[in-house]
Amino acid sequence: VNLDDIRALDGAKLRYALMDLAKEIPDAIALGRGDPDLDAPDHVIAAARAAAAQPLQPLAPIHGTPELRAAIARRARARPRPRRRPDHVLVTTGGQEGLFLVMEALLDPGDEILVPDPRYTSYDQAIEHCGAVSVTVPTHPEDAFDVRAETLEALITPRRRRCCWSPPATPPAGSSPAARPRRSRPWRASTASSSSPTRSTASSCGRRTSTSRSARCPAWPTARSRSRASPRPGP
């Protein structure tokens, strides 16, 4: 193994090189990809077996089975999160597909989006795929890697109206202490947040400066309709 070659790599190429290297170590433990050493619960396996045994296996609805969408909506209602109905929910093939779908819908080439550091690596891949640019929001161990509202506010510009926010922070797994004083003004005054394929929330604030995404995605609110829907002033 030529370590100089590995040092020259970045992003996914570095990950693949390290995974190949780890294959040569018999007792290596993978800590990088989210492969917990757990078995799926028996009743979950039984439910999947029963579904697989059905004689007719039609494709699932595009947005997911009604039963699962309803269950996910019920889960959302149990927390201080947006009240979502089942028709607000889209079942995705892993959180990562959801991340790419949202980035594809929200970002135009040249857009900038605020992302915490450290962060889940797929954020960058999805953002680059859209021709957009990640702008790092530094976080700190003493905050459990939570985003400081004042730091976020200072980084918001007319071009940066979107933000990924991932509670708990991924990968460091810190979470926001409930007792921390709530800093509502920066969030209200400016923009947004998103969650990771662990759990993320992607938000956008204020007016969009480009309509090209709307052209590709006709039902997405236009700049005008979006500003009507949100009386709160943009940055």
Place this chain on the structure above:
Amino acid sequence: VFEADAGGRHPAALGLAEQTVTIGSLGLEHGMASWRLGFLAAPAAKAGPLRDFKQALTICTTNVSQWGALALETEPS
């Protein structure tokens, strides 16, 4: 992935619900990473266009995985 209390600071709880899309994974903490299950929760106006993107990308999420996830959601233990 890992459920967390955001201390009431989820952007949707701060009046940004119409501008917020929540992305999540299902079952990772129950050894179900390989089942490839996740979700989006979006305002109604945005859910339809996101569905259209998904249709173009993967058509739908694996049926069997969804029934397993439903069992987990409805009977977590």
